[in-house]
Each structure stands twice: as C-alpha cells, then as structure tokens.
Amino acid sequence: MSTGTAQAPRTGGDLVTESLTALGATTVFGLPGQHALAAFDALRRSPLEYVGLRVENNAGFAADAYARVTGGPAPLLVSTGPGALMTLAALQEAAAASAPVLGISSQIPTAGLGGGRHGYLHELTDQKASFRDIVKSVHTVRTASQIPSAIAEAWASALEAPHGPVWIEIPQDVLLAPTTAPPIESLAATPRPLTPRPELVTEAVRLLDSAERPAILAGGGTVRAGAQAELLALAEKLDAPVATTFGGKGAFPWDHRLSLQSWLEDRHTTDFLEDADVLLVVGSGLGELSSNYHTFRPRGRVIQIEADLGKLESNVPALGIHADARLTLAVLAEQATPRTRPEAAEAASALLVRVRQRLAAQDLKQEQQLLTAVRDALPDTSPSFWDMTMLAYWAWSAFDPREGAMHSAQGAGGLGYGFPAALGAAVADRTKPVLAVSGDGGAMYSIAELATARQYDLPVTWLIVDDGGYGILREYMTDAFGTATGTELARPDFVALAESFGVPAVRTSPERLGEDLAAALAAPGPSVVVLPAVLRLFAPTHATP
Known part of the structure; x- marks a missing residue:
C-alpha cells in the first residue's frame, strides 16, 4: 500500500499563477475570500511570493507602490463582491498616477453570471460595471482556456502608455475546475510603443529653436516613462529652466542651475511659466494643482507631450503630441539646436530667491x-x-x-x-x-x-x-x-x-x-x-x- 500523497490536480487557479509567472511576475498582493480560494491554493504551489494585507484597499495601495517602484504590473488578487469593491479607491489612485496594477478577482459561479441563478454569497448584478469608470480595461473569463490569454491581454493593456490599472474577473467554478491543459511555459504581452508623429516633432523643434524664453514643465508622466535623462539633455541643450509638478518630483535634479523646483502654488512660479514664449509641458494634463488652481494663463505657445489622449489640450490650447514622454524627449533632444543662454540660469535662481523671500515673510x-x-x-x-x-x-x-x-x-x-x-x-x-x-x-x-x-x-x-x-x-x-x-x-x-x-x-x-x-x-x-x-x-x- 502506497504511503505517498497523490499530487493535487492542476486547476484554473494554477493557470492564473502560471500565466503571471510566465509574464514575469514575482509577487502577488491581496487578501483571500471564499470564491478565490482556488487561486490562493495555486499560489502555494507556485514560485510567486504572496504578500497579504489586512484590508483590500490597502493591498491595492501596496500593489500601486510596487508597480511605481518596479515599473511593471503588480498583481492584486482579491475575492468577489465586498472584497473587489474595497479596492476601488486604490484603483482610482493607480489610475490617476498611471500605476500598472493588475487587479484579479473571483466571481460567482458561471451559472449566476448574466442574470442566471441568484442568491450567491457576495453576488453583484454586474460586478465589472463598478470598475469600468476607473481602470483601463476589464476582462471577464468564462472558461479555463481563456485565462492565459486574458491575463496576457490585461498585462499588455496595463503597460501601454499611459500605464494604468486593469481588471480581470474569473468565476469560482472556473478557478476550481481541474484542467488538462499543459503547464504554461511562455506568454507574449508586449505593449505597443506610443511614438510621436514626425510632423509634430518637426514643428515642436521649430518652435523651441525660435524661442527666446523657453521653459519646461515636467509632470508625472516624465517620471513614469523613465525620461529623466532625456529631459535633462533637452533642457541643457535649450538652456531652458525646468519646473516639476507635484507628481513629477524627481524628473529633474532639484539643485540644477536650471531648476525651478516645484513651487507651483506660488504665483512667482506661475508668472514665470506664463511669461515663457514657448512652454514645453511633458507628462502633465495641467490639472488643478499643476495650473495653480486653474489660474495659469500662458501668453506664449505651449507644446504638450502627453500619453493620455484625454488630457491632450484638455485645459490649455497647445501643439498636442500624443506620445510617450521618453521617446519624444529623446528625438527633440537629438534634433533641437544647441544654445547658450546665461540669463536662463540667472532667471531660475532669481525666481527661487523670490519664493524664499515670500516664505520668510x-x-x-x-x-x-x-x-x-x-x-x-x-x-x-x-x-x-x-x-x-x-x-x-x-x-x-x-x-x-x-x-x-x-x-x-x-x-x-x-x-x-x-x-x-x-x-x-x-x-x-x-x-x-x-x-x-x-x-x-x-x-x-x-x-x-x-x-x-x-x-x-x-x-x-x-x-x-x-x-x-x-x-x-x-x-x-x-x-x-x-x-x-x-x-x-x-x-x-x-x-x-x-x-x-x-x-x-x-x-x-x-x-x-x-x-x-x-x-x-x-x-x-x-x-x-x-x-x-x-x-x-x-x-x-x-x-x-
């Protein structure tokens, strides 16, 4: 008589963990719940590290930060209904900050989806409807064979510029059901590059080359695109002062001779940016805080580089370039004409003196x-x-x-x-x-x-x-x-x-x-x-x- 333990059959939950592993994930944040238990059981058999928090919303915040720090999607695994809904505030923050959180929740059994049987624990009439207004894309799985492709599609969606959270939901019975599919060895999920159109680059270079008082405002999109080196190269080539938004802190060296730092709620900074004859706005929609509560009124031309199409020219008329910040800054830095403007650093220094004087008062x-x-x-x-x-x-x-x-x-x-x-x-x-x-x-x-x-x-x-x-x-x-x-x-x-x-x-x-x-x-x-x-x-x- 054998004393060994029979190996547990692979399930839909294993397809979830195998898909995440094949895509390069190493860590999963979350909190278990009844409908999601098969996925959590599969975590035990996987190489993925699980980090469990005590509240789903906090698990979402942890995944958000992990995604910001690593630059890659952060899986967030929760249960149906209340567990899923508890993540909404965290996903709203991830969406606002373009953090690629890969939300995965269970669902009630497939028999109850789409108006079928009612009365399941945690049941919502249309769970995914709660997420559509927040995340970039929603993916519903109905069979185990759909799991790998759905996760890969969501992964690519999260990483396409602008980055952002996505949502996948998988019914309880699909997660529990044994699968005969072979173990997943590789998955392709390459996001499409968002490159700038050539004629827009040509016009932007023309404007920057002709500017007498160019300035740059760098937002959070600059940081998320990893475009700090490209921004520095362009600013130094143009001799253009650079301010950063609150979300864009770290996009430009704080003590650089051209740094205006981040005093965007100070009217001195607003006046300085308004006075630029060409203002390059990178990775910012010029929203409430970045526009000093919508008091910003540029008098010169504005060039806006923005990966989020909905933010392009949404607040200020501009030469709008719908593109990735790093790719666009790189080509602008390559094509712009070098110049020397000693007065630019002097103006930046003088602005910071005025800011300090106001605070000192x-x-x-x-x-x-x-x-x-x-x-x-x-x-x-x-x-x-x-x-x-x-x-x-x-x-x-x-x-x-x-x-x-x-x-x-x-x-x-x-x-x-x-x-x-x-x-x-x-x-x-x-x-x-x-x-x-x-x-x-x-x-x-x-x-x-x-x-x-x-x-x-x-x-x-x-x-x-x-x-x-x-x-x-x-x-x-x-x-x-x-x-x-x-x-x-x-x-x-x-x-x-x-x-x-x-x-x-x-x-x-x-x-x-x-x-x-x-x-x-x-x-x-x-x-x-x-x-x-x-x-x-x-x-x-x-x-x-």
Whole structure:
C-alpha cells in the first residue's frame, strides 16, 4: 500500500499563477475570500511570493507602490463582491498616477453570471460595471482556456502608455475546475510603443529653436516613462529652466542651475511659466494643482507631450503630441539646436530667491525645519510615500526626493495611502529603508497594516504627525467658514498601539525629530515615530491684477 500523497490536480487557479509567472511576475498582493480560494491554493504551489494585507484597499495601495517602484504590473488578487469593491479607491489612485496594477478577482459561479441563478454569497448584478469608470480595461473569463490569454491581454493593456490599472474577473467554478491543459511555459504581452508623429516633432523643434524664453514643465508622466535623462539633455541643450509638478518630483535634479523646483502654488512660479514664449509641458494634463488652481494663463505657445489622449489640450490650447514622454524627449533632444543662454540660469535662481523671500515673510519656521529634518534623516536613495496630510502639502512644493522618489496620493486624493504604499515599495526592494508619512486621521485608515509590516519584517518607518484631527480640513473650514466641523478626532496612543503589534515606536518632538527619525530608519524592520505637532500651510497666492 502506497504511503505517498497523490499530487493535487492542476486547476484554473494554477493557470492564473502560471500565466503571471510566465509574464514575469514575482509577487502577488491581496487578501483571500471564499470564491478565490482556488487561486490562493495555486499560489502555494507556485514560485510567486504572496504578500497579504489586512484590508483590500490597502493591498491595492501596496500593489500601486510596487508597480511605481518596479515599473511593471503588480498583481492584486482579491475575492468577489465586498472584497473587489474595497479596492476601488486604490484603483482610482493607480489610475490617476498611471500605476500598472493588475487587479484579479473571483466571481460567482458561471451559472449566476448574466442574470442566471441568484442568491450567491457576495453576488453583484454586474460586478465589472463598478470598475469600468476607473481602470483601463476589464476582462471577464468564462472558461479555463481563456485565462492565459486574458491575463496576457490585461498585462499588455496595463503597460501601454499611459500605464494604468486593469481588471480581470474569473468565476469560482472556473478557478476550481481541474484542467488538462499543459503547464504554461511562455506568454507574449508586449505593449505597443506610443511614438510621436514626425510632423509634430518637426514643428515642436521649430518652435523651441525660435524661442527666446523657453521653459519646461515636467509632470508625472516624465517620471513614469523613465525620461529623466532625456529631459535633462533637452533642457541643457535649450538652456531652458525646468519646473516639476507635484507628481513629477524627481524628473529633474532639484539643485540644477536650471531648476525651478516645484513651487507651483506660488504665483512667482506661475508668472514665470506664463511669461515663457514657448512652454514645453511633458507628462502633465495641467490639472488643478499643476495650473495653480486653474489660474495659469500662458501668453506664449505651449507644446504638450502627453500619453493620455484625454488630457491632450484638455485645459490649455497647445501643439498636442500624443506620445510617450521618453521617446519624444529623446528625438527633440537629438534634433533641437544647441544654445547658450546665461540669463536662463540667472532667471531660475532669481525666481527661487523670490519664493524664499515670500516664505520668510510668514511665520513658518517650524514647518520648514520639520521638512528639513525629514530630508536630512532619510537616506538619499530611499523612497518616501506621503498621505494627504499637512506635511505632505509642504513636501509637494519643498521636498527634494534626491535619488529616491517621492510618491503621494495627490492623484486621486484619498486618505490612507502612505503606509500601505510604503509596505509595497519595501517588498519590491528590502535593501533600503522606506519612509511613510501620515497624519493621525489618515493613519487610522492603515493601523491594521502594522501587523503586515511585522509579519513580513518590512523596513518601513512610519512618521505619524499627530495634530488631533484632520488638520488640513480644519484649516480649510476655518478659513472658509470661521469654524471647523467634524475635524476633531479621538485617537489612540500610537506608540503603545504600535508596540502592541511588536513594532518599535517612539514619541518625538520637533527638536528631536531628525535624530529619532534617523535612528528608526537605520534600525532593521518596521518602526513608528509619532510627532505631536500642529502645522500651518504657507499662504496661497493669487493672480496679480
């Protein structure tokens, strides 16, 4: 009598994991649920690393950050109905930031799809309808043989410029059913390159060559396309000053002689960009924040390079070039005529002096000192992830990401992004510490993920700025209505709470922040630093009469 254990039959779930592996995936984020159990069982037999978070939305944020850091699709595996719907806010952020998240959910059995039997657990009348307005493409599988092609098609869709999240749903019975298909060895999913049209390149070169005061505004699309070297080459060839949007931080060296940095909410910067006789906008739709709340009125010609067709000329008339930022900047840098304009660097330097003078006229030393302390404590190559909190609003304008990268939730603007996103980045690269920054209100969205940080021993330091409520909303409401409503919060002892998860924590002060944060970042594994402080924003600026 044999004492061996019979090998489990391969199922539709195995086709999912084999397809992901064949496409190059190494990690899957998610949270199991009843209809998806066959896919999770297949994960056990696969070479894929599974990282489970405690809330599906946080798993989506972790996948978003993993995709941003690696540049490749990040699989996100969840269950039907409530599990799937919990990912929507994270997918909205991924869509706004063009992060290629590969969402995969189970579905009710095929007998219930399309108006069949009703009464299944987690059943939605039309689950995929909830995702169509958010993701780039939706793919529904009805048989096991469709799984590899559907996943490959979704993978290519996620990677085509502009990158973005996609959604695949697979019925429970398809995931459970044994399959006789041979193991998957390879899959092709090559995205189509988005190259610029030659006549548009020729016209853009003509405009740039004839410009007397050219300037460049680089958005998040520049970073996502990996076009930093091409941007630098073109800016130096044209001797054109460069500003970066909040999402485009890191696209251009912060202390370069041509850098205007990221002070887009400062009217001095808006005036400078408006005064350019040719403004090259790369990877930005010139939305609310990048246009200083739609007060930006360019007086010269605008050239806009944008991979998202819906954003092309959507806010400002321009020579619109629907193309990948890196491919287009490379050809512009090759064809543009070199020039020397010493006044360009002088103008950039003078602008930054005016910005600093305006800040110096306000009583904001503590806020600037805190941001400096964070910058000094964070290793140059470490990424940081910022929630929608007061210190992040400062960081959008004033933080130099150096060789690391600064990521925030300003694309969609939801709370709870910072800490789970930092966990996803740490999974992608465990060799360097990662910083997460939240307010006490936003931190409460992610407290459960302290267990995830401890379980996987991830090198993430979480800075929680505790001001007793939703600080930015408190300031907005007080300014608008004279008083704030619904902004004050009871909250836990964050230090004791972190320690209850087995995560070291310390309560710091503005004077000790740099020292305590540096020590936490240098220690292995996760840590929490709590800073009780009430911060203020710098005063907004308006268009000059």
